[in-house]
Amino acid sequence: MLDPKLLRTDPETLRAALRRRGDDGLLDHAIMLDSRRRALQSRVDDLRARRNAVSESIGAILKEAKGDDAAVARAEAAKAETRELKATLDGLEAELTASAGEFDAAMLQIPNLPHPSSPLGSREEDAEVVKVVGEPPAFDFETRDHLELAGAGIDMERGARTSGSRFGYLTGDIALLWMAVSRYAIDLLRAKGFTPVNPPVLVRREALVGTGFLPGDEDAIYAVPGDGLYLVGTSEVSLAALHLGEILAEEDLPLRYCGISACFRREAGAAGRDTRGIFRTHQFEKVEMFSFCHPERSWEEHDWLLSIEEEIAQGLGFHYRVVNIAAGDLGSSAAKKYDIEVWLPGQGRYRELTSCSNTTDYQARRLDCRMRPVEGSLRPVHTLNGTAVTSSRTVIGILETHQQADGTVAVPEALQPYGLPAVLGLS
């Protein structure tokens, strides 16, 4: 959520920033609702002040003049006045509640302001290539894609039989490969001070509203209506909600967590896209970085999280590039987002491997997560998130990058300490 005060103090800056996203539609509406809300608030407050004053006088009258008929009569007259005030107030308060509700609803739909360095545009191709690292691996044989390489290790047919399309079984060496990858990432993050967390994956609506996924992405999210819960698409949601409604001490920041969890995505708008293998599935596992950060240090933190993602990509021997996502292609909560796109020999192109966002104070406001500074008053923290590794795309990257002529896969050295042979003889 944006700082509501900015609607009054600096609407033109807001408008300019939102236009870079191509999404300033709700701004004027919100500004109008805000002034309506405030006008009502004033009237209601004045009436309440009057009611409170009269009401207090009743107490004083009754206390001092027990049995005095004149005093009792004055008290009764005062009661009659407050009853009248109450009738007026009831109507106005209902209007105020409705008006405030409309305002909140509008504010919840306005996305975060993009950072000036987010490129213009609204499509994936509008992203700016920040850097390219390494060279595409060269093969002197016909390359295979991850599904061919994995053989029985990735079983989409049986996955579909059990759960439908876009579900798969990871078995044998592929299951172990994921465990090795995740443990590699967790150890690396732990050494950098992240606290490992195994979070809830079924969450209340508030957690999704707080992270900016709702309202808006209901099509993308699995709901369990009977219990009023939702399955998270990323542990970002549960990790962000970890400090929902809390006040953090300045000296405790940044608080860094790595979430280890399953992720669930309905992939509603993606029918027919990336249907082969485990590139785009309804369920996968992910190790996610999340940081509650001092508001003045979030841009360094963003760069640092990206550098960790790169360290992991390099540790796994990937050829990749880093792109800066266009303003109009950011999710609603990100001010700036870097993706790492890994070169997949099986597809012959760069594909999104990880994502790293600075949501500035946008989520923190919605989550009501604030910092108590050593000096000054409370202010929202900044939150950031980034992918470490996933059981889908990181695993695909390893299989396709390190494939060999005979269809086996050379395990990157970094993973070998985690219970894997040097070569996976899969298919």
Add this chain to the structure above:
RNA sequence: GGAGAGGUGGCCGAGUGGUUGAAGGCGGCGGUCUCGAAAACCGUUAUGGGGCGCAAGUUCCAUCGGGGGUUCGAAUCCCCCCCUCUCCGCCA
């Protein structure tokens, strides 16, 4: 699933209808004392919103898990919901 107890400020904890936004303690901040520190003592210390003000500030409103209700007036009484704890039952 059944029965009971409870949710109060950064934290602990008092408070069953009328200056209670809320005693007391801890913690924090400022000060006295000290070469300095500790201790002791004194003072201070909630959040959100509206109005006025360039600002410091000032004033009003709201907030005692959340939402309704009773009342002139609710932390306090009633109803619903959420959560925590204890016991019983069931079960991975």
